[in-house]
Amino acid sequence: MAAEANSNSDNLTLDKVREALIRQEDTIVFRLIQRANFPVNSPTYDEKFASFSGSLLQFVVKETEALQSKVGRYENPEEQPFFPENLPPSLVPPQANPPVLHPAAASININEKIWDFYFNQLLPLFAVPGDDGNYASTASSDLDCLQAISRRIHYGYYVAEVKFKDAPQDYEPAIRAQDREGLMKLLTFEAVEEVVKKRVGKKAAVFGQDVRLVDNGNGKYKVDPSVVSRLYGEWIMPLTKLVQVEYLLRRLD
Numbered sequence: 001m002a003a004e005a006n007s008n009s010d011n012l013t014l015d016k017v018r019e020a021l022i023r024q025e026d027t028i029v030f031r032l033i034q035r036a037n038f039p040v041n042s043p044t045y046d047e048k049f050a051s052f053s054g055s056l057l058q059f060v061v062k063e064t065e066a067l068q069s070k071v072g073r074y075e076n077p078e079e080q081p082f083f084p085e086n087l088p089p090s091l092v093p094p095q096a097n098p099p100v101l102h103p104a105a106a107s108i109n110i111n112e113k114i115w116d117f118y119f120n121q122l123l124p125l126f127a128v129p130g131d132d133g134n135y136a137s138t139a140s141s142d143l144d145c146l147q148a149i150s151r152r153i154h155y156g157y158y159v160a161e162v163k164f165k166d167a168p169q170d171y172e173p174a175i176r177a178q179d180r181e182g183l184m185k186l187l188t189f190e191a192v193e194e195v196v197k198k199r200v201g202k203k204a205a206v207f208g209q210d211v212r213l214v215d216n217g218n219g220k221y222k223v224d225p226s227v228v229s230r231l232y233g234e235w236i237m238p239l240t241k242l243v244q245v246e247y248l249l250r251r252l253d
């Protein structure tokens, strides 16, 4: 069950869900800073690496997900795998918490979109060009970023559930009409989104400064704060809202 939002649905409030999202910002910013320790390292992504059937990155992601599946990672609804095909079952006894979410959540996995923007658009904005040979560390650092971003975006299930529970009279007609645009309008709070973009930029500036004992460092940031604001404005928040819409469309099934 959701680690941060309380697993009892009566205790799920929009404030608590938003607090969980705010804490996840810290994780995302730190993981981007970690990834920025390495240059792009493009051989990590070569279609075929050594004797693997795909890239080194794919190998690391698939093998890590298989291990994490066995220890129950994907029993948490907000943890979605990037390669869901043929994952081994969990060997860990399921938790006894009552389910908070509608079962439709399990069928909503938008990791393909996350994979696509991360590698094709985001990574070149914050990793410097070059090759230092650290391909294994690069791949695990990419997976750390992907998992933190994916978890944040799929947390949209809880955001949607709590918004629905708070105002079923507003959401039900739009759900019955399968009105995507109407749902998107209902669940969007532009003022909140503006605050989020500013805050994550500030976190990138605070966490990513060069800390010195004597002066305030060199004024350079490990990851450009404007890239982090853009990550949220262009990808994370729109995709969180997509998860919310997809969830709500199935909420009365």
Ligand SMILES: C=C(O[C@@H]1C=C(C(=O)O)C=C[C@H]1O)C(=O)O
Pocket (backbone or CB within 6 Å): 018, 021, 159, 187, 188, 189, 190, 192, 193, 196, 236, 237, 238, 240, 241
């Ligand atoms: C997450 C929420 O829903 C929407 C998505 C947001 C986000 O992904 O941060 C922010 C505001 C809303 O437009 C929310 O209301 O907090």
